[in-house]
Amino acid sequence: MLNRKARSLNSWNHFKRKWLMHRRKFIQTSCAACLSLTALAGALSSCQTTKYVSGKLGTDGLFINTDEFKKAGKRKDSYRSFIVVRNEALQYPVCVYRLSDAEYTALWMSCTHQGAELQASGDFLQCPAHGSEFSNKGKMTNGPADRDLRTFPVTVNKNELFIDLRRV
Numbered sequence: 001m002l003n004r005k006a007r008s009l010n011s012w013n014h015f016k017r018k019w020l021m022h023r024r025k026f027i028q029t030s031c032a033a034c035l036s037l038t039a040l041a042g043a044l045s046s047c048q049t050t051k052y053v054s055g056k057l058g059t060d061g062l063f064i065n066t067d068e069f070k071k072a073g074k075r076k077d078s079y080r081s082f083i084v085v086r087n088e089a090l091q092y093p094v095c096v097y098r099l100s101d102a103e104y105t106a107l108w109m110s111c112t113h114q115g116a117e118l119q120a121s122g123d124f125l126q127c128p129a130h131g132s133e134f135s136n137k138g139k140m141t142n143g144p145a146d147r148d149l150r151t152f153p154v155t156v157n158k159n160e161l162f163i164d165l166r167r168v
Ligand code: FES
Pocket: 111, 112, 113, 114, 115, 116, 127, 128, 129, 130, 131, 132, 143, 144, 145
């Protein structure tokens, strides 16, 4: 039979063991959660969100301000590699890539295989229907499509781009 002091000590030890087990479990769970959050933050920062603009439709094409490529809140010379022009007057969007200050490409986002709308992802466009891929210059890099994308001439005038859509 244990005396009162021994029982109290026994109960304290039991409490300490339980507390240590909870603490260990808490640390393991917290570390797993931290690692997951860190991985998620890394994944999110590596994927660029797509910027959509409507542009200004003229008689022969679209006008876009080059400032649309500037990344908000970033350094002065930080630019997006592409933007997507969605205009209700157009059947498909136009993906505009900024290759340099003076060089841009404008690509019709219609797959040359069966006409599905393409998705821009970094420096290439991909077809969600059957997986064809195209470069940021419209070259077909992966089938089943067997033709390059339709492209449009782009003229740079100070801080304005003109995309000539007369061949749409
Ligand atoms: S429609 Fe694009 S790969 Fe088939």
